[in-house]
Amino acid sequence: MKCDNCQRELTASEPVYRRRTRKKFGPYTRIAYNGSVCQSCNDEFDRHSYNKQSFSKYRCKICDRPVFWRAGRKVVKHMVCSDECAAKAHRANKTSTKRICENCNESFLAKRKDAKYCSPKCRQAARRSRQ
Numbered sequence: 361m362k363c364d365n366c367q368r369e370l371t372a373s374e375p376v377y378r379r380r381t382r383k384k385f386g387p388y389t390r391i392a393y394n395g396s397v398c399q400s401c402n403d404e405f406d407r408h409s410y411n412k413q414s415f416s417k418y419r420c421k422i423c424d425r426p427v428f429w430r431a432g433r434k435v436v437k438h439m440v441c442s443d444e445c446a447a448k449a450h451r452a453n454k455t456s457t458k459r460i461c462e463n464c465n466e467s468f469l470a471k472r473k474d475a476k477y478c479s480p481k482c483r484q485a486a487r488r489s490r491q
């Protein structure tokens with residue numbers, strides 16, 4: 361992934377900071393947005409702000425990269441380091457939840473990892489046929 365601020369390509373183990381940054385659009389317009397920046401960019405931001413932000417350390421659930429997230433801020437369910445990984449997490453989520461029911465052979469969206477049946481009805485029917 362790339363640092364949102366300096367556009368440097370980061371190594372796989374380099375930590376990122378999820379924080380509000382400013383992106384340049386042309387010479388004058390700067391828009392604040394949430395981005396992922398590298399360590400040195402984060403230090404740079406802190407140097408220019410009056411109240412230093414403190415961070416808690418997490419890990420990206422896709423690539424295992426250390427992610428620093430604003431301490432005290434609500435932690436998102438899917439902690440990822442970048443938009444890239446967020447897209448991957450979204451895709452992984454989609455494919456892993458599609459299952460074939462072991463009773464009626466219909467495909468269904470499983471809410472749980474170990475779900476085998478499309479409905480309580482099928483689960484019951486399968487249990488009954490085993491007895």
Ligand SMILES: [Zn+2]
Pocket residue numbers: 363364365366367368397398399400401
């Ligand atoms: Zn940077």
Ligand SMILES: [Zn+2]
Pocket residue numbers: 420421422423424425440441442445
């Ligand atoms: Zn990641």
Ligand SMILES: [Zn+2]
Pocket residue numbers: 461462463464465466477478479482
């Ligand atoms: Zn079924």
